[in-house]
Amino acid sequence: MKKIISTVMSFALIASLAAGCGSNENAGNTNGQTPSSAAASTSANQKVNEYGWAVPEKTLEITAYQADKSNPDTVAKNTELINQYLLEKFNVKINKTQLDIDPNEKLNLMLASNDYPDVIIAMNDDNLSKWKSQGKIQELTPYVDEVGSDIKTALGDTYKRYLDENGKLYGIPRGWGLLPLPDRSAHIRWDWYNEMGSPKIETPDDYYTVLKKMLEQHSRNSKGEKAYAISWNENCNIETLAAIWGLKDGYKEAADHNLTHWLNTPEGLEFTKYFNRFYREGMLDPDAFINKFDDWKTKFSNERIMGHIGNWWESWNAGHEIWQKSDPNWKEDQRYVQIKIKAPQAENAYLAPKDTFGWNYTVITDKCKDAVEIMKFINFTMTPIGTRLVSWGVPNTADSNWKYDGDGKWSFDETAKQSLLSGNYDYTKHDLLGGSQFWFGVQQSPLPDDNTSVCWYDQNFNQDSKWKKMFNDNLKGTIWDSTARRITFTPENPLTPVKQQIEDSIKTGWAKAVLSKTEEDCTANFNELRDKMNKAGLHDIEKFRTEEYKKNLEAWK
């Protein structure tokens, strides 16, 4: 029986391989053309759609795995409409899977089992180098040369940055370019702040003083639960805190570009003592380092937290976006507003590092037999109109974000825009349009045809939206280009496990220092952590980062 099953399975496998990975055999296709040539050729009767896409005669089918953690059911729901649209207008069918598990584990399992799809979206540097070294991904340079002129145009001079030492391209970058918008900041409960007469907040001490007074006035919420000045969840980002003291990405940079980890700087001790003071005075949530994300969000929405230091959307999601749905008496200024604070001696608050290189890559695996056709579609998604389609979702429906009239003529949908400006934009409903689901090579920087529109729909109206404008104005000067700081720790690098050990220990040790009962204990715990980490190899990490950083600076001059 086993033999029969094995034989049948082997035949099935061989048959599926023989069928190729990228196209559906169309019963109507009797001219003997290969899928590649059918779509590549621009025969006289080949239709060109309103986006300028030469619709292939046979459906171009792309199987892809996106290496970002997400709920598969939500992804399936949010890709349904755009998939129908792409099939109808482009004759392209994308079967994308995304899973709710660690993508690194999934990619490793794919490699080990030799079972993976045509395209992998969102592959990081480490995995790209691993897959490349084993010949599991295809070199893309010839395909880009052949059908990727828009990719080259979009990337411009930076295209060569993505080529390896042999001048070969293996991954299409995603999330490249500079989005000149701030993201990380200090936050403050705005209506309560106004009640206090909006006192000046420029330095960490100002922030502390305002929060202390605010807490005195709102020490308990309406349910009688204790409130706190600030809180975090288990994903507290220490680098953002260090940025207020002038450090970039957690490192202090000397004039000769040598990097020193915050733990080895006086600023590190200073900001640790600053937050320790919050703890000692009962202003820091004692669960700040153990809150699960949902618990933390609940504390926020239950009005138990006055301020926050982190990404701008965190207090939006946990604050007014919940209140406006749950509280019929919600007023517009019952929200958190993002503000800049900077330590007096710091040169600047480098709160928003921007890596213009991109987040990760889209790769085409060796399983794919139709790479040219797929590259054609990736190329389309990197044109300005293609970017709009895959970023803002399906146009011209009652709920659409935008309208498209063909021949490159487009406009924002006024209803969607107004709902965004009035704060009533329903993100869940608009997610169904499929925006951002097929970002193969999306750019963060403004699109070149108008130099204003960007891939995130809601970020297009920052200057029109009162609150977004306020936040952008408040955080002017916090953005810095962190591209050269992009340093990869590959699994083969002996410093990789050292880095992991150090990061784990720092999270534990820093929490201990902040939660110390006295300032002396805080200093002692900080020093103990610093010595322990240096002994564990932190200086080696600093040295490696410095060397790589200098190499990048040199290479990308």
Add this chain to the structure above:
Amino acid sequence: MSRVAADNILLDKDSKNGKSKLNLFFRRLRRERELWLISIPMIVWVAIFAYYPMYGVFMSFVDYIPGKEIFSSQWVGFKWFMEFFTSPDFGIIMRNTLVISGLNLLIGFPAPILLAILFNEIRNKYFKKTIQSISYLPYFISWVVAASLLYSFLGNDGILNDMLMRLGVLNKSVSFLGESKYFWTIITAANIWKNIGWSTIIYLSAIAGIDEELYQAGAVDGLGRFGAVWHITLPGIRPTIILLWILAVGGLLNAGFEQQLLIGNVQTREVWDVIDTYAYRFGVQMGRYSYGTAVGLMKSVIGLGLVLLTNKVSKKAMGLSII
């Protein structure tokens, strides 16, 4: 003369004749052929799912990269083992593993025996069945739910802190889940709570196998309820206790996995990180399969050694063994 005795005589003869024990094995195989036939599916299952995958332990001696053939990977000998032994976390990981599993063994092992005896002493049949069923329930609750219950109960805003503050025992809440000193107690209690009921089943069935006449004879001799437990019940289930003890000692380095990841947090990492969580984080998550396999293999070898040692001690001291 019995067949076994006849076989033994034959074995002596075979040995004297220079023949191997193989003949005896085949003779026995033929004699017990029905039993072996019935066992074939199990043997095949064990061979496929338990032995065949063991070739993967070879990975711990090579520099395996996912996607490459294990046997064509570069041989590195004991490199990964040495890396683990010299890792700065090694001491902490081993300490946590031994303490947590030691506590589970010392407290968690006798707890179901005691509970099973208590269940056995309950005279009301319906009450006994009901509480037995209730005691099994935690076993079926996932660690995700159990951890969430623990957070509700032991968190800073949890029921326990609230109760203690209302009673005036505490002035301010205690971070039971955030302070390292409470972690081992909490995880041991959680492990016992989850498994105690389920683990009583095997002891209850062993107790049910004790001849009722022994209790009647004991009563005639003047044994009270405690006397009956001490002189009849406990000796009656001794082989079961020893068997399970030997197996439990083999799992001394299995200190848990999900419960650590779910109940543990950044503040308590230095007391919850055990071999399995470490192998997962530094092996699987970082794509360093060889390293993770080496750590796992080391754990298995030590576990096997402990089973053999305990078995030997048990055999010598009490005449009971599993091998």
